[in-house]
Amino acid sequence: MSGAIDLVVMTWRLRDMGRVRSIAGVLARHGFADIAARMGPGAWARGVFRALLRRPRSSPIPVEKRLRLVFEELGPTFIKLGQMLATRPDLVPMALVDELTHLQDRVPPFPFQDVKEIIESEMGLPMAEVYAEVDEVPIAAASIAQVHSATLRTGEPVVIKVQRPRLNEQITADLRILAGLARLLESRVPETRPFRPRAIVEEFTKSLQRETDFVAEAASMGRYRKMFEDEPGLVVPRSYPEWTRRRVLTMERVEGVKVTDRQALVAMGLDLKAIVDVGMRLTLRSIFEFGFFHADPHPGNFFVGKDGTIILLDFGMMGTIEPRRVDEMLAFMVAVLTGDVDMVVDQLLDADLIGDDTDLRGLRSDLRSILFRYSDADLGSVDVAAFLQEVMAVNIRHHVFLPADLLLVGKSIATMEGIGHQIYPEFKPLDAIRPYLTEVYVRRLLDAKRHSQVVARSVMDGLTLLKDAPFDIRRVLRKLRRGELTMTLRSADLESRQQHTAAVANRALLGGLFATFFFGAVILLDQGGTARTVAGWVSAGFSWMFFLGLSWSLLRGDGR
Amino acid sequence: MPVPPLQRGIESIVAELLRVHVLEAVLARPEVRRGLSPEAVERIRRDILDRLKASEEQGRDHRGEVEEVLDAALGAAGPAGAMIKSLLKAGWDHLSPSDREAG
Ligand SMILES: Nc1ncnc2c1ncn2[C@@H]1O[C@H](COP(=O)(O)OP(=O)(O)OP(=O)(O)O)[C@@H](O)[C@H]1O
Numbered sequence: 001m002s003g004a005i006d007l008v009v010m011t012w013r014l015r016d017m018g019r020v021r022s023i024a025g026v027l028a029r030h031g032f033a034d035i036a037a038r039m040g041p042g043a044w045a046r047g048v049f050r051a052l053l054r055r056p057r058s059s060p061i062p063v064e065k066r067l068r069l070v071f072e073e074l075g076p077t078f079i080k081l082g083q084m085l086a087t088r089p090d091l092v093p094m095a096l097v098d099e100l101t102h103l104q105d106r107v108p109p110f111p112f113q114d115v116k117e118i119i120e121s122e123m124g125l126p127m128a129e130v131y132a133e134v135d136e137v138p139i140a141a142a143s144i145a146q147v148h149s150a151t152l153r154t155g156e157p158v159v160i161k162v163q164r165p166r167l168n169e170q171i172t173a174d175l176r177i178l179a180g181l182a183r184l185l186e187s188r189v190p191e192t193r194p195f196r197p198r199a200i201v202e203e204f205t206k207s208l209q210r211e212t213d214f215v216a217e218a219a220s221m222g223r224y225r226k227m228f229e230d231e232p233g234l235v236v237p238r239s240y241p242e243w244t245r246r247r248v249l250t251m252e253r254v255e256g257v258k259v260t261d262r263q264a265l266v267a268m269g270l271d272l273k274a275i276v277d278v279g280m281r282l283t284l285r286s287i288f289e290f291g292f293f294h295a296d297p298h299p300g301n302f303f304v305g306k307d308g309t310i311i312l313l314d315f316g317m318m319g320t321i322e323p324r325r326v327d328e329m330l331a332f333m334v335a336v337l338t339g340d341v342d343m344v345v346d347q348l349l350d351a352d353l354i355g356d357d358t359d360l361r362g363l364r365s366d367l368r369s370i371l372f373r374y375s376d377a378d379l380g381s382v383d384v385a386a387f388l389q390e391v392m393a394v395n396i397r398h399h400v401f402l403p404a405d406l407l408l409v410g411k412s413i414a415t416m417e418g419i420g421h422q423i424y425p426e427f428k429p430l431d432a433i434r435p436y437l438t439e440v441y442v443r444r445l446l447d448a449k450r451h452s453q454v455v456a457r458s459v460m461d462g463l464t465l466l467k468d469a470p471f472d473i474r475r476v477l478r479k480l481r482r483g484e485l486t487m488t489l490r491s492a493d494l495e496s497r498q499q500h501t502a503a504v505a506n507r508a509l510l511g512g513l514f515a516t517f518f519f520g521a522v523i524l525l526d527q528g529g530t531a532r533t534v535a536g537w538v539s540a541g542f543s544w545m546f547f548l549g550l551s552w553s554l555l556r557g558d559g560r
Numbered sequence: 561m562p563v564p565p566l567q568r569g570i571e572s573i574v575a576e577l578l579r580v581h582v583l584e585a586v587l588a589r590p591e592v593r594r595g596l597s598p599e600a601v602e603r604i605r606r607d608i609l610d611r612l613k614a615s616e617e618q619g620r621d622h623r624g625e626v627e628e629v630l631d632a633a634l635g636a637a638g639p640a641g642a643m644i645k646s647l648l649k650a651g652w653d654h655l656s657p658s659d660r661e662a663g
């Protein structure tokens with residue numbers, strides 16, 4: 001038992017130890033030390049946590065809030081982790097989701113001297129040879145980067161997004177620690193193996209690396225610009241590839257006001273309804289036509305130009321969906337939006353999202369009651385976000401696994417809806433969403449090109465199957481797949497993700513791991529639940545605490 | 561990327577099936593009726609019809625290639641293959657009105 005831990009601890013670099021120790025320290029400072037007392041199954045563990053226990057035992061601050069503070073204090077990797085957890089209401093308690101959506105990503109700026117050094121080391125040139133002028137006071141500072149206004153030598157007004165100094169080293173160390181944790185989970189807690197913690201951490205690593213690569217961000221901006229060439233109502237700043245490196249992104253400077261600044265928009269004499277309609281259309285098109293969407297649709301990333309154009313910023317986190325999933329999602333959403341319960345359930349079955357233990361009749365009747373209630377309401381006035389949340393809650397109650405990309409799509413639409421309501425209170429989101437989605441759905445169903453591609457691809461192997469299976473192949477395949485459902489549900493999802501580079505979806509998947517194994521355990525325990533009554537995943541949470549605590553005690557031992 | 565002839569043939573066949581057997585059924589679905597206004601349905605019907613007809617015509621000359629592939633694959637399947645093929649053929653003749661229309 002301790003062999004596995006030793007191994008993990010040994011695979012950490014010595015310099016990570018300091019970080020592990022500070023993580024433990026942050027946890028303790030926010031009152032999570034008391035948990036240790038209740039979770040220790042052995043005297044050795046109690047010894048490990050003795051030091052932690054000297055801290056104040058209980059805190060008047062709610063546990064969810066303390067967790068958020070822990071995330072904020074632990075920095076970029078964990079802030080991103082928290083943001084990811086916030087997208088997993090099917091795995092994280094709702095109260096924590098709400099709290100995590102308030103994660104502060106505004107941090108004190110770093111000194112201009114660092115800005116200059118980073119620019120010069122990335123460009124291999126003195127800063128003055130690239131920019132005629134750089135504003136020393138940043139426009140904004142977040143966990144990953146800060147943004148400075150500047151002017152190119154050629155006179156164009158630009159902004160420069162510069163990555164925080166030593167960000168990569170810090171993230172790399174955190175990710176190594178997480179990888180160590182994942183290894184520990186797989187070897188110590190067999191229940192976690194179906195979730196493939198190591199693969200998930202690898203995926204999170206990839207997605208975080210993508211987000212910290214501004215060359216990739218510039219490419220996403222370019223792709224998005226091209227997608228919406230035919231939309232005069234949208235502006236995506238042009239990037240300057242010749243002045244863009246991994247840690248420095250130079251882009252066209254755009255003028256605008258925050259989309260949520262209703263007063264300013266009114267003062268500018270703009271048609272608020274038109275802005276909201278365009279915003280919603282763009283959101284839907286990016287998802288359902290292009291399968292490439294802005295996965296961080298924070299109101300802070302939307303601006304409005306003088307002429308009423310929507311300005312979209314921050315392409316660090318993009319979601320991608322493969323065409324097959326678009327079909328499934330469309331069918332699901334059309335079914336939901338038109339109140340067709342049987343179709344909703346069929347969609348969930350087809351997508352293998354319903355566990356074998358699910359009571360289908362109960363699920364149907366719960367869904368029916370929600371859909372019925374909403375279909376009675378005045379369609380225009382339906383609050384889509386609340387509605388989707390209710391549908392989601394039913395799914396969660398009935399153990400329907402919600403795919404990460406569907407949740408992200410839901411979040412995108414809900415954010416746009418929220419923005420819409422804020423600046424144009426009479427906004428009727430369903431009036432905009434329903435006809436659009438239904439039309440796309442019909443067009444895809446009747447798209448001969450698309451179907452023929454699929455048919456052509458499967459003609460050869462499809463016919464081989466046909467020769468010894470002259471009956472309903474689809475049904476058999478579904479059964480076959482469902483035979484292994486319990487074990488492969490999530491890993492299958494992960495595999496398809498790996499093939500289709502859904503950076504953010506992966507990140508959201510990872511949320512599953514930590515949400516379930518770590519924070520779930522912490523919250524349950526903190527609320528006085530006993531270890532014995534909770535399932536194996538809580539023990540995984542224990543491991544994480546043991547893990548930190550043990551390493552910490554080892555270090556203390558070393559120090560003496 | 562050029563579209564392979566086999567796929568064009570398939571597209572032509574698929575388009576015809578969609579046009580003759582699926583289009584109206586989809587547009588008549590309750591969820592579609594509830595989601596779209598009658599004018600929108602009409603506009604979409606016309607647009608899709610145009611597309612399907614174009615796909616049908618463009619690939620008509622390549623339908624033979626689909627049959628060849630079928631022959632080869634089903635031939636390899638022995639007696640079962642022969643049976644399936646005759647079923648497919650009967651099914652196709654039943655579904656496709658193109659002879660009557662074209663003739
Ligand atoms: N092209 C631009 N023109 C004018 N202002 C910009 C531009 N790009 C960014 N800004 C300003 O900088 C702020 C932060 O930009 P952005 O959202 O891209 O980075 P971030 O959120 O700070 O970084 P990250 O999301 O990677 O942590 C924006 O809210 C906006 O005020």
Ligand SMILES: [Mg+2]
Nearest residue numbers: 298300301314
């Ligand atoms: Mg931002």
